[in-house]
Amino acid sequence: MTLIPIEHYEQVKRTAGSTAELLVVSKMRSKEEIMAYYDLGQRAFGENHAQEILAKKDLPSDIQWHFIGHLQRNKVKSIAPYVSMVESLDNLALARVIDKECAKIGRIMPCLAEFHLAVQDENKTGLAEEDALTFIEEVMKLPNIRLEGMMAMGPHTDDREEIRRVFTHGRELFEKLRNTFGEQFHILSMGMSDDYDIAVECGSTEIRVGSYLFY
Numbered sequence: 001m002t003l004i005p006i007e008h009y010e011q012v013k014r015t016a017g018s019t020a021e022l023l024v025v026s027k028m029r030s031k032e033e034i035m036a037y038y039d040l041g042q043r044a045f046g047e048n049h050a051q052e053i054l055a056k057k058d059l060p061s062d063i064q065w066h067f068i069g070h071l072q073r074n075k076v077k078s079i080a081p082y083v084s085m086v087e088s089l090d091n092l093a094l095a096r097v098i099d100k101e102c103a104k105i106g107r108i109m110p111c112l113a114e115f116h117l118a119v120q121d122e123n124k125t126g127l128a129e130e131d132a133l134t135f136i137e138e139v140m141k142l143p144n145i146r147l148e149g150m151m152a153m154g155p156h157t158d159d160r161e162e163i164r165r166v167f168t169h170g171r172e173l174f175e176k177l178r179n180t181f182g183e184q185f186h187i188l189s190m191g192m193s194d195d196y197d198i199a200v201e202c203g204s205t206e207i208r209v210g211s212y213l214f215y
């Protein structure tokens with residue numbers, strides 16, 4: 001009995017192909033489970049709690065931790081040295097704190113703007129689309145943040161056509177923003193365990209898969 005379902009990992013990697021990077025979402029998973037993926041060559045992992053990243057910081061230093069959850073401003077200082085990207089940037093106050101804390105430690109933080117695309121969802125995290133241009137223009141003025149693209153979630157539904165509609169719309173927004181802001185804006189992070197295959201078909205460049213990759 002292995003620690004991880006390797007056949008699921010191979011299947012997700014195959015679907016991602018050369019178009020999408022795989023972020024293994026390791027929230028609430030043990031160091032042993034993470035190391036099982038590390039030993040397969042996986043380096044990019046996603047976490048959504050500051051305390052959990054700090055608890056895992058003794059794992060190999062070439063692990064790239066992506067912060068994908070709601071980030072409180074008072075947690076930025078503690079995680080800034082350890083994360084390689086913040087994918088959940090959705091307000092300017094947070095962006096300014098990240099910029100300030102990164103200036104202190106002499107680094108630039110790659111970030112993604114998180115958008116809320118699924119109109120009917122009650123769980124509204126992320127920026128509204130109509131705020132995209134103003135938000136990104138402001139963030140791009142901050143010297144210690146490099147905005148590399150956008151993150152979005154699919155709708156909470158089993159209706160695959162509805163998911164496809166939302167992801168297609170996400171891809172269109174991404175292309176519009178990339179045309180406006182240039183090649184620096186190159187990452188589109190969408191797709192999770194239940195919908196990563198649709199996301200890849202719709203042009204996602206990064207999928208964030210958790211539960212499907214663990215027992």
Ligand SMILES: *Cc1c(COP(=O)(O)O)cnc(C)c1O
Pocket residue numbers: 025027048068069192193194208209210211212
């Ligand atoms: C938990 C989480 C994921 C992974 O979800 P699964 O359904 O377990 O694959 C992806 N993105 C974010 C932002 C998450 O919080």
